[in-house]
Amino acid sequence: MFKVKILQLFDSFVLNTVGPYYRRIGKSLLSQGNDMLGSEASDDRLVQCLRQVQTNGQTPQISDALFTAPNSVLVGNVILKQNSSVWYGATLRADQNAITVGKNALIQDNVYVKATQPVTLGNNSYVGPNSNLQGCLIGDDAFIGMGSTIKQGASVQGIVAAGSLVPEGTQIKQGEVWAGSPAKYLRDITPQELQILREYKQELLELAQVHGEETSKNFRQVVIDTDERLIKQSRGTEEEALQKIAELNFPLEYEDEEFIEQRVFMKQQPPMFMDSENLFSQQDQYEQDLSQFSENMQKYSEDYQIYEEAKKYFESNPQAKANQFQPKNEIPDEKPWSRKY
Structure with missing residues (x-):
């Protein structure tokens, strides 16, 4: 226990003191080197993680999210609530207004959300891949099919089919299915379809947890997992x-x-x-x-064959005596155990 405490203190010291100190030294040396090179200086620089881009003093709040993809882009006043997930290539731009993503909400791959007006995605909502949302309201349990476009001022509480275009100011009530470009009311959703959508969302939540655990691993954990996988193989x-x-x-x-x-x-x-x-x-x-015992096995096999023949003979001739049966191969008399055949 004491050794563990010492290692924890050492890691904290390296992380909070030694690491930043060496980074400052490196930046200073880079600056001096560029000054010496003059016009031949390199302009290489490290690009920060796009999951947390600060604008106008607003920083994305993603600590409660279940999964945010490493290559997702969150700009400005983005609020991700408990167990929400933002998948690969998605972009949430809240540099003008706020974007609030509710609990268990799923924003799939390559979704583009721009807050021309405040954008709210309700609890348990789903936005399919390659969708485009602009200043709209997505209600609780709403479902936006892949490749759909929701214009500014629209309110979606129900289901939008894939590839649909919802015009500005459109109101879609809960339980309604809209489709087309522009989208129009199609029908009401059936209880079976609603159950299928719920199960699909639950599967994606479980998958988001797996992706979140994998993408949050540090270098040491990746090396340990690789070693364990090789040992298992x-x-x-x-x-x-x-x-x-x-x-x-x-x-x-x-x-x-x-x-x-x-x-x-x-x-x-x-x-x-x-x-x-x-x-x-x-x-x-x-x-x-x-x-290695092939000869013994062969002799045993021959003896067992004789026994099987004798057994069949006496079963078919119950009145016969033992000395009436003569085996094909004569067995030496020095083995008393074989005389019963």
């Missing part, structure tokens, strides 16, 4: 079985566990005695061991 099936049994707390007898561990050992260790024929064989180690 090189691990045998028996080792995976042991690990899964341990994770599930599956009741396992000592003999069973010893058997599995022995198979793991036999897979990893070559047999002590192996002839040239088995050296390059891809058979299981136990099969290779059995192949």
Whole structure:
């Protein structure tokens, strides 16, 4: 515990003190180098993360979001509420007015939202890929199909089909389905369709959590995950079985566990005695061991065949005596156990 505290203090010191100090030194050296080069100076500079671009003193608030893609662009007064997500290539420009994204809202890939007027996306709302929103209101549980355009002043509480154009000032009520360019009322949504949309949104929320965890990993976590993946690829099936049994707390007898561990050992260790024929064989180690007793197995097979023939004979002739049956191959008398055949 004490060592962990020391490591945490060291990491904090490096992050808050040493790192910024070296960055200032680097910037100073870069500036001096450019002054020395004059007209030959390089204008290379680091581009900041576009997920948080400050304008007019307003900075995007994304701490409560479930997932914001690394290449998404959030400018100005953008507020992402709990479990909301902004996917890859989406742009939210709130440099003129505010953009508020409600809880569990989903803004899909390459969506463009411009706040010519204040924009509000309600809770559990969905905006499909390649859609364009301008100064509009998207209500709770609303669904905007992919490639749709919602003009300024429009209010969408229901469903907009893919590729539709909703003109300025249009009012779409909850439960209505609109489609076309310009969009017009089509029909009311059915309960089955509504359930399908809810399940689809839930699947995307779960997927957003996975993407959020992966994109938020630091360099050290990525390296550790890579090592674990390589170890898993090189691990045998028996080792995976042991690990899964341990994770599930599956009741396992000592003999069973010893058997599995022995198979793991036999897979990893070559047999002590192996002839040239088995050296390059891809058979299981136990099969290779059995192949060393081929003569014994052949004799056992012959004896078992004699026994099967005798058994069939006496079953078909219940009145026959044992000495009436003569096997095909004569068995030596020095083996008393064979006389019953």
